[in-house]
Amino acid sequence: MDLELRHLKTVRAIAEAGSLTRAATALGLAQPALSAQLKRIERALGGPLFERSRDGVRATALGDLVLERARVVLPAVCELQEEAVRFAREGASGYRLGGTHGPLLGGLVDRLARTEEEAQVTTYTSWSEREVAGGVVAGRLDFALVGVCGESSPPEAGRLAWTEVARDPVYVMLATGHPLASRAHVELAELASEDWTDVPGDGCFGDCFAAACVRAGFTPARVYETDTASCVHLVQVGRAVGLCRATFPATPGIVTRPLSGAPLLWRHLLGWHPEGRAAGRAPAVLAHARSAHEEALSRSAGRTGAAV
Template identity: 60%
Template sequence: MNLELRHLRVVCAIAETGSVTKAASALGLAQPALTAQLQRIERALGGVLFERDRRGARPTALGELVLSRARVLLPAMQGLQDEAARLAGADPTPARYRFGGVNSPILGRLVHRLAAAHPQAQITTYASWSADELSQLVGGGRLDYALLGVCGDALPPMAHGLTWREVATEPVQVLLPEGHPLAERVEVGLVDLRHEQWAVAPGDGCFGDCFATACARDGFTPRKVYEADVRGCIDLVETGAAVALCLATFRPVPGLLTRRLAGTPLRWRLMLGWHPASAGADFAAEVLDAAVSAYTDSLAAHPDYLSWLLRHPEFGVRRPTPAEPLPGGAGSGVRTA
């Protein structure tokens, strides 16, 4: 049997899902058919590609070698097909958008916009708490775009050659229960929260150096930090067990209030990243425009914040001018907190 690109896609699907059964479902095949196909691939390559047990499928040394080649060949072939289609005068619309996100506030609106503009395109999403993992997946051609935030003036992950552009900058606010003693204030000083316990979701950059540094400037060290998913963080705030940092565009939740931090000591910058040599780079300008529009759409539910933005133009959507240097290396933009 001669090895074909479709066989490499099978190997990649098994590795990405960690299971032959899950890979079969993702590929729209019956599990026995995919198992038989894997066996034929292994015979053609002369060895076992995956160790399989009740915990799933893990690549062998030979499997890792095949995967390393496949992750180069498959994106390259997709890029060749896209380039050929453009040169042949075919419809220059993307066949797919593959997004990875970490706590992204605009992913839903962005997907909705792109699906409406390109109903034939396949749109997939992947969630990870790790910005480095998302950057690696985009750099390796397994995702087309990464949506993530960075804190203050920090750089997004730079190890995988991605181009980064800023979608928007937001002031970080505090999420309180309605009955909190500080709930009546329009703005809350960070130092006024020195006795609070905090809830944080994994991947939330503001609980790294930026948050600790801001607290130190106000002369205190944050008390206990609970790590939970977003729903768990909301539960902790609802019960009064903790307060949490949130974005100004945080979707309203009954019983909870958002309050600005006096002096805006923390900024969150929403970034869109892609690899400049990938097929996704050809549509990055459109995706960036859609992301900016998705963010702008989210402001409608926050009239008080929208009014505040008019007085603070350094926040919200900001596009660099053509002559303005882009921080973060060649092709980079600004970030988020």
């Protein structure tokens, strides 16, 4: 029998589980089937890989050697597969952009479509910054346009190149009839009795917001986490106040105001794979993203004072 990658994965699973029973469960196999497979692997490698006891299994000297090699081989093969997929998918011309919600992605698409009319521009959106970054790592996307709270590290920081597009203070959305709507700035502590609404995400923004509220002397009574349209509706009808980026567009029935002292910051980031074939286009895409941010900021509700 020739040794295959799946055999190394089986040996690794047994070592990590510490017993054949637990490894069989993790691999979705019956224990007798796993035991038989292990025996075949051991015959192929020339000796036992594990010592069995009532407490489970422990790697032999040969088993330690195989596991040491597996720790090198398996990640290398995984990386090779990712690079091959990325190379194949990046062969086509055009731009594959991933992003979270917000006006910057639309602005970036518009600029690329205007300046490179022949290029195909496709987009993928998700609430998950990690999912978007993972798409770039796997070669399904060329660029990720996401945001992080304050100085937090972006997802896949060790595998992708990230550059800051811009940074903005986080604003509060208020209904036009709210008592604080006419103010130029709003103290976070003045909103202690309010219900809140915000969009979901898998970064640390929720924790940063909770910490800012604690520093302001209160804990939010209720936070409605929902999609952008529902957040806007809840603010418009006075059910809640919301958090938004400074680039939030002017919207009927809503005003946006900066929080005094800027207790929360948002960094817009552009990421790409440094070894990807789209890496050479990163400076141009970054310039377009920064222009999109400037335009979105100039048209935002906070800048225009709309609906006050």
